[in-house]
Amino acid sequence: MTSIPSFERDPYLRRLDVEVLGVGEAEGRPYAVLDDTLLYPEGGGQPADQGRLGDIAVVDVQKVEGEIRHFLASPGETGAAVLLLDWQRRYDHMQQHTAQHLFSALALARFGWATRSFHLGPETSDIELDAPELSSTQLAALEDAAMAEIVASRPITTRRVSPEEYAELDVRSRGLPDGHRGDIRLVEIEGIDLNTCGGTHLESTGEIEAVKILGTERLRGGNRVRWVAGARVRSRLAAHEARNAELRGLFDTDDASLVEIASLKLDQFGRARRRIRQLEAELAQARVESLAASDEQVVTAHFEDADGGFLQTAARAFLERAPAKACLLTAEGGKGAFFLVAAGNASSLDAGELGPRIAEIFEGRGGGSGAIFQGKAGSLDRRAEAAALLQRTAGASSHPG
């Protein structure tokens, strides 16, 4: 490996002739070590590059004890090869990462907020600022300041300096790693920022294209600011627009009225749901009254579009009216199939004893205590059999011998 890898010398290089010096495997993942590389290893908040080594996909790049390992989709071999960079992914990272430099520099210089950490995610990125309070006005001012520097297209350069030169410079830095020796790599945004960094950067702030702050959340006494930069601003806008277009169609309205109409519909939905619950209760009452009034000692009923909660309500009402009777109730709806056995105090039947046997017939499970046993059914196909068991038991206990 040459001392300075290609991605540092020229982050815009996409193809490189390399020599595979060695191949190996770590935790079942094959990797290759090259004499030079275009691919940035994960670090400093920036994810690893991807690409191809000959015909093999490079899925990850990690720096391990000073060695850059190119993790491969399948084992490689030593010798000459062509290394290709997944440029779209890298350029996106360069846009997000350079935007981070800009945000961090402006946050410190204009507002006095130091950056504690940076994270580049697949959809959004964030920096953690040492700012306990962030108003929307301040965030807008930070975004405006960043946009002004993007429009100004300030040149961005990198260089290496000796530790002696470094000591003389006014560098905004998160500090050097412990045990750092030798030259120090600096990144400069002309007139804005001088910082230590080993990452990949754009040549001009103009290439950031645009930034948009999406929101903040409080964290460890500071604030995490989430944002998008570069092509992500447009792709995010496109996704929002497509979603809004669908919502406009669904609600038959325009953007300005979407929230109002959606709230209105949710209100209506809530009222309708309450009304349905009320009607269900009335229906249960009516069915239960007719069941309780029947001459039979054991009655059965099935309810469509109902659940276990409904059966419970119906059973309690039934037992109140007919404490000497027993019932087998079943229901089927969106939540599945349910069964319930209830036997009043004055009934000759024991729900706790019958319940498990009924559960078995329904290929389900249940539980209960006292007068009610209920559960979920695997299938209600054998309802007649379950009803017959209840009838038989009732007959046997009321006519002993």
Ligand SMILES: [Zn+2]
């Ligand atoms: Zn950087």
